Amino acid sequence: MSDLADQIRARDVRAIARAATLIESHSRAGENLLRGLFPNTGKATLVGITGGPGAGKSTLVDRFIKALRARLQRVAVIAVDPTSPYSGGAILGDRIRMQQHHADPAVFIRSMATRGHTGGIAATTSDLALLLDAAAYETILIETVGVGQDEVEVARMADITVVVLVPGMGDDVQAMKAGIMEIADIYIINKADLPGADRLDRELRSVLSLAKRQDGWTPPIVHTVATEGKGIDDALLAIDAFRNSSSKRQRMIASWELRLRDMLRERIVASIPDADFHSAATAVSQRKRDPYSVVQGWIDAIERRKNG
Amino acid sequence: MSDLADQIRARDVRAIARAATLIESHSRAGENLLRGLFPNTGKATLVGITGGPGAGKSTLVDRFIKALRARLQRVAVIAVDPTSPYSGGAILGDRIRMQQHHADPAVFIRSMATRGHTGGIAATTSDLALLLDAAAYETILIETVGVGQDEVEVARMADITVVVLVPGMGDDVQAMKAGIMEIADIYIINKADLPGADRLDRELRSVLSLAKRQDGWTPPIVHTVATEGKGIDDALLAIDAFRNSSSKRQRMIASWELRLRDMLRERIVASIPDADFHSAATAVSQRKRDPYSVVQGWIDAIERRKNG
Numbered sequence: 001m002s003d004l005a006d007q008i009r010a011r012d013v014r015a016i017a018r019a020a021t022l023i024e025s026h027s028r029a030g031e032n033l034l035r036g037l038f039p040n041t042g043k044a045t046l047v048g049i050t051g052g053p054g055a056g057k058s059t060l061v062d063r064f065i066k067a068l069r070a071r072l073q074r075v076a077v078i079a080v081d082p083t084s085p086y087s088g089g090a091i092l093g094d095r096i097r098m099q100q101h102h103a104d105p106a107v108f109i110r111s112m113a114t115r116g117h118t119g120g121i122a123a124t125t126s127d128l129a130l131l132l133d134a135a136a137y138e139t140i141l142i143e144t145v146g147v148g149q150d151e152v153e154v155a156r157m158a159d160i161t162v163v164v165l166v167p168g169m170g171d172d173v174q175a176m177k178a179g180i181m182e183i184a185d186i187y188i189i190n191k192a193d194l195p196g197a198d199r200l201d202r203e204l205r206s207v208l209s210l211a212k213r214q215d216g217w218t219p220p221i222v223h224t225v226a227t228e229g230k231g232i233d234d235a236l237l238a239i240d241a242f243r244n245s246s247s248k249r250q251r252m253i254a255s256w257e258l259r260l261r262d263m264l265r266e267r268i269v270a271s272i273p274d275a276d277f278h279s280a281a282t283a284v285s286q287r288k289r290d291p292y293s294v295v296q297g298w299i300d301a302i303e304r305r306k307n308g
Numbered sequence: 309m310s311d312l313a314d315q316i317r318a319r320d321v322r323a324i325a326r327a328a329t330l331i332e333s334h335s336r337a338g339e340n341l342l343r344g345l346f347p348n349t350g351k352a353t354l355v356g357i358t359g360g361p362g363a364g365k366s367t368l369v370d371r372f373i374k375a376l377r378a379r380l381q382r383v384a385v386i387a388v389d390p391t392s393p394y395s396g397g398a399i400l401g402d403r404i405r406m407q408q409h410h411a412d413p414a415v416f417i418r419s420m421a422t423r424g425h426t427g428g429i430a431a432t433t434s435d436l437a438l439l440l441d442a443a444a445y446e447t448i449l450i451e452t453v454g455v456g457q458d459e460v461e462v463a464r465m466a467d468i469t470v471v472v473l474v475p476g477m478g479d480d481v482q483a484m485k486a487g488i489m490e491i492a493d494i495y496i497i498n499k500a501d502l503p504g505a506d507r508l509d510r511e512l513r514s515v516l517s518l519a520k521r522q523d524g525w526t527p528p529i530v531h532t533v534a535t536e537g538k539g540i541d542d543a544l545l546a547i548d549a550f551r552n553s554s555s556k557r558q559r560m561i562a563s564w565e566l567r568l569r570d571m572l573r574e575r576i577v578a579s580i581p582d583a584d585f586h587s588a589a590t591a592v593s594q595r596k597r598d599p600y601s602v603v604q605g606w607i608d609a610i611e612r613r614k615n616g
Contacts, residue, residue: 031600038598249593256589256599263603264580265573271607272572281564285557290346291564292339295571299579 005036008135011074013105016135020110023127026120034127037134044076044133045243048158050144050151055164056190059226060235061143065101067232068139076108076137078128080121080144080154108137122153123262126255129157155183157255160242162186162235165204167196181207184219185247186238192223192231217247272298313344316443319382321413324443328418331435334428342435345442352384352441353551356466358452358459363472364498367534368543369451373409375540376447384416384445386436388429388452388462416445430461431570434563437465463491465563468550470494470543473512475504489515492527493555494546500531500539525555580606 007015022030047064049057061077068075101107110128112121129140142158144151155161163184187204189197204221213219220238224231242248276298283289315323330338357365357372369385376383409415418436420429437448450466452459463469471492495512497505512529521527528546532539550556584606591597 035598035600038600039595042593042595252593253586253589256592257585260585260588260592260599260602261577263599264576264606267603267607268572268576269569277565277568278561280568281561284564284568285350285560287347287350290343291568291571292343292346294568295575298572299575 005033005134008033008037008131009040011105011135013108016108016131017110019131020128023131024112024124026124030127034130037131041130041133044129044137044140045160045239046129046133046140046142046158047239048142048144048155048161049164050155050161051164051166051188051190053145055166056226057143057145057164060164060188060190060224060232061141062101063226063229063232064139064141064236065107066229067236069104069106073138074106074108074136076132076135076140077110078125078132078140078142079109079111080125080142080151108132108135120262120266122157123259123266125154126157126259126262152183153258156258159248159252159255160185160239162188162239164188164190165200166191167194167200182211185217185242185251186235187219187221188224188231188235189221190224190226193225197223213247215247215250217242217245313341313442316341316345316439317348319413319443321416324416324439325418327439328436331439332420332432334432338435342438345439349438349441352437352445352448353468353547354437354441354448354450354466355547356450356452356463356469357472358463358469359472359474359496359498361453363474364534365451365453365472368472368496368498368532368540369449370409371532371534371537371540372447372449372544373415374537375544377412377414381446382414382416382444384440384443384448385418386433386440386448386450387417387419388433388450388459416440416443428570428574430465431567431574433462434465434567434570460491461566464566467556467560467563468493468547470496470547472496472498473508474499475502475508490519493525493550493559494543495527495529496532496539496543497529498532498534501533505531521555523555523558525550525553 004015004019008019019030019033022033024030049061049064051057058079061079065075065077101109112124112128125142129142132140142154144154161183163181163186165187167189189200189204191197201221201223208219220241222231222235222238224235226232280289280294284291284294312323312327316327327338327341330341332338355372357369359365366387369387373383373385409417420433420436433450437450440448450462452462469491471489471494473495475497497508497512499505509529509531516527528549530539530543530546532543534540588597588602592599592602
């Protein structure tokens with residue numbers, strides 16, 4: 001295992017892919033690996049990129065990769081698709097255009113389908129990001145499809161969240177206020193050459209003017225036409241501005257708070273054998289026991305085990 | 309608080325609504341109330357009703373209410389909308405047609421918007437269902453909008469899951485295989501008078517024939533035209549058949565297993581002060597500590613507190 005950690009620090013792409021599989025399977029080996037790599041992390045910037053289907057996120061990501069490579073950065077992409085039926089590591093349709101980067105060892109792309117990752121999508125994404133951080137990727141782009149609760153949680157784990165909108169979904173600005181817009185650090189209006197881009201811009205500004213952020217950051221709105229490469233540098237400048245702000249430090253602490261809660265939750269559940277959950281559930285479903293005392297009993301049992 | 313429990317057992321609608329608000333706010337009072345009511349639960353059948361937007365779920369639910377009332381049952385509805393920006397208890401557009409039941413004290417309808425219920429939608433729904441069970445509602449219909457991970461988790465908490473499809477979304481049968489179809493106990497093809505109903509039926513059967521369930525249950529496919537009340541009795545018969553099968557007992561145990569894991573997760577996180585999460589997150593983000601030893605330290609601290 002320490003060999004694998006060394007290979008990852010040495011940026012060995014095959015070792016990184018092997019480690020990603022370990023992490024996605026939530027194996028103890030994956031956790032031990034990350035524990036060993038943790039001191040090597042903290043240098044990467046995690047950029048979450050989210051928005052509805054058809055917003056052009058994959059094309060944007062492709063352009064970001066090119067622009068960051070032109071700055072000689074090492075770039076990783078984690079593509080999270082909560083609706084995908086494929087198992088971990090599958091290549092999704094939209095990802096095909098990214099395959100041109102596969103020959104470049106300084107670009108690492110991982111598609112993570114989330115079937116079966118119930119409740120743990122954000123945690124797994126965060127673990128993969130730690131791995132890629134340790135492997136010296138300087139920018140890690142986390143692309144999520146959709147605007148549901150899963151996507152919001154993944155986005156909260158990033159250091160910077162970019163929300164991609166397109167003209168012609170004006171109504172959705174209202175709908176989106178609820179979830180993803182609360183965590184947007186930067187807005188991109190993609191396909192900004194389409195009619196309605198200015199109207200969308202105005203709507204967005206009026207929504208933003210109503211909700212001042214506690215950290216003092218005002219999310220900028222960047223117009224792009226990703227298919228033509230327009231606005232990409234502006235978007236990267238906006239990301240840099242956030243990266244250098246005090247908001248980013250606050251954001252990283254907030255995402256670690258979420259992460260620590262997640263880890264504690266999973267650790268405690270893993271400490272109870274499946275058979276115990278099954279027999280307790282049977283007793284509860286028959287009303288022989290109540291669930292509250294069952295759970296309290298487990299918490300008490302942690303104590304006894306420590307003393308045993 | 310014991311007064312409130314008594315009022316709930318006495319089926320006092322205003323007390324039930326007040327208790328629902330306590331539960332949705334995740335207050336300690338809500339939990340204590342449910343602990344006291346737990347011995348009064350276990351008689352209701354929880355029927356999850358899910359499917360994409362436009363499938364006609366609300367009309368179906370409305371028809372189910374009427375048909376169950378004709379059987380002299382007390383009926384409750386929990387409408388869960390993960391995309392709604394409204395806070396708990398809001399009335400959603402589609403719910404308006406259900407308002408005709410508001411004058412009937414044997415029908416209780418609660419809309420639960422899920423903003424801010426991060427990670428706890430399914431748990432809160434399950435808690436509300438326990439409350440309504442204790443208030444002697446015999447059938448509790450849990451309606452969810454959409455087919456994402458949140459909906460799957462809500463559906464897993466039900467005793468019986470009904471998936472509603474409509475003709476003309478043939479491609480979606482393939483897409484849905486990933487998530488919601490794995491937990492469907494009964495399929496309803498609603499708007500079955502539209503062209504394509506038979507084709508959808510065939511597609512569904514071919515998908516079902518590929519995936520035999522471990523519990524031996526073969527999900528029936530019921531055709532309905534909810535707007536005309538057609539097929540509603542057939543659907544209720546299918547629900548009864550599942551209710552009386554051994555699959556339902558297995559299902560209830562499985563949903564309690566999920567629920568106990570959820571409760572343990574939340575209990576353990578609640579036992580750590582927010583300030584501790586914040587200071588640990590700060591140290592981790594600065595790489596002064598690693599997250600794995602932080603979490604282990606908390607688990608150790610549970611022990612010390614028990615001994616203190």
